[in-house]
Amino acid sequence: MRAVIVAAKGAEAEVREVMEDELLVGVGESGTVELDVLYSSYNYKDGMAINGGGRGILQSFPIIPGIDIVGTVTRSEDPKWSAGDTVVLNGDGIGESLHGGFATRARVRPDALVELPEALSPERAAALGTAGFTAMISVLQLEDAGVTTESGDVLVTGAAGGVGSVAVSLLAGRGYRVVASTGRVEEEGDYLRGLGAADLIDRHDLSDELGKPLQSERWAGAIDVAGSTTLANILAQMRYGGTVSACGLAQGMDLPTSVTPFILRGVTLTGANSVNAPRTLRQRAWDALAAELDLEKLDEMTTTIGLADTIPYAELILAGRTRGRTIVDVNR
Numbered sequence: 001m002r003a004v005i006v007a008a009k010g011a012e013a014e015v016r017e018v019m020e021d022e023l024l025v026g027v028g029e030s031g032t033v034e035l036d037v038l039y040s041s042y043n044y045k046d047g048m049a050i051n052g053g054g055r056g057i058l059q060s061f062p063i064i065p066g067i068d069i070v071g072t073v074t075r076s077e078d079p080k081w082s083a084g085d086t087v088v089l090n091g092d093g094i095g096e097s098l099h100g101g102f103a104t105r106a107r108v109r110p111d112a113l114v115e116l117p118e119a120l121s122p123e124r125a126a127a128l129g130t131a132g133f134t135a136m137i138s139v140l141q142l143e144d145a146g147v148t149t150e151s152g153d154v155l156v157t158g159a160a161g162g163v164g165s166v167a168v169s170l171l172a173g174r175g176y177r178v179v180a181s182t183g184r185v186e187e188e189g190d191y192l193r194g195l196g197a198a199d200l201i202d203r204h205d206l207s208d209e210l211g212k213p214l215q216s217e218r219w220a221g222a223i224d225v226a227g228s229t230t231l232a233n234i235l236a237q238m239r240y241g242g243t244v245s246a247c248g249l250a251q252g253m254d255l256p257t258s259v260t261p262f263i264l265r266g267v268t269l270t271g272a273n274s275v276n277a278p279r280t281l282r283q284r285a286w287d288a289l290a291a292e293l294d295l296e297k298l299d300e301m302t303t304t305i306g307l308a309d310t311i312p313y314a315e316l317i318l319a320g321r322t323r324g325r326t327i328v329d330v331n332r
């Protein structure tokens with residue numbers, strides 16, 4: 001098999017041929033389902049894993065990065081899965097503490113696998129990947145909290161990135177008036193309007209200065225990939241009873257806020273976690289993605305790279321210079 005490998009903490013990632021038995025056992029808890037990997041995808045976290053041999057993401061060594069897999073089952077010790085099934089796996093520790101998807105073969109745990117939805121090709125399921133899955137979890141969180149298309153504008157930050165692009169497209173498809181926050185208004189404005197954004201704002205208006213604890217009420221709902229000052233300002237700008245789904249830390253892990261938006265405006269802050277999502281949520285989110293995502297828009301936001309490209313790509317994604325979603329064709 002061919003794989004990207006990070007041999008030790010701090011080591012440079014490399015692409016090489018390896019004997020399957022050498023690598024697919026012995027890292028964390030071995031899985032019982034073997035796969036031919038068809039595609040993986042590239043997420044911000046993969047950039048963090050590859051760039052600098054871990055940056056806190058990688059937990060075991062040697063390890064194959066890649067937090068997403070779309071693959072064909074070749075052997076299964078679990079009766080739920082049989083040879084020939086095409087399956088999707090996002091998170092569940094792969095590419096962090098268990099071997100991941102930047103390889104031609106994988107051995108994974110059965111419980112977090114989802115059957116490839118009929119409406120999606122393996123490429124498109126990979127294009128969605130963890131970012132798309134997370135965007136859908138956040139959309140479901142807003143709806144479950146009672147944010148409706150009548151409630152008012154919904155903000156999406158990091159809109160030109162992976163989670164952001166899918167979130168804009170999904171929310172617009174559901175009839176929300178979506179405002180996209182991006183650091184690339186000039187460069188990606190047409191792209192974001194094409195995905196369904198009704199309006200754009202410059203992300204620096206949210207990220208650069210911490211405003212007052214309560215600001216003018218603007219957002220009925222928000223999906224935030226940035227954290228830090230951005231999230232604090234969003235909370236201060238929420239309308240009465242609004243909900244924010246926080247799913248990322250592209251600006252930072254801190255959150256310099258106060259209780260004010262919660263106790264004076266009844267704001268809800270909810271968190272999206274794709275890695276440990278229970279099977280029922282995985283199935284719900286994938287069913288919804290398959291049913292409602294505009295596939296032409298998905299194709300417009302997608303780029304494909306090969307296995308060896310995954311190493312230089314880390315720097316690009318961490319610098320916020322990639323757009324939309326990136327498929328990793330592991331056989332290329």
Ligand SMILES: NC(=O)c1ccc[n+]([C@@H]2O[C@H](COP(=O)([O-])OP(=O)(O)OC[C@H]3O[C@@H](n4cnc5c(N)ncnc54)[C@H](OP(=O)(O)O)[C@@H]3O)[C@@H](O)[C@H]2O)c1
Nearest residue numbers: 044134158159160161162163182183248249250251274320
């Ligand atoms: N909770 C989960 O389960 C989960 C799952 C997936 C991802 N995430 C997290 O969500 C975030 C986004 O992931 P992704 O895969 O969408 O990454 P991505 O494709 O790299 O997109 C991130 C986007 O954030 C914006 N951004 C970059 N630096 C920023 C800064 N300093 N301040 C504000 N915005 C900034 C950029 O968009 P613009 O150029 O449009 O501003 C960038 O394209 C990451 O932090 C990732 O770890 C979490």
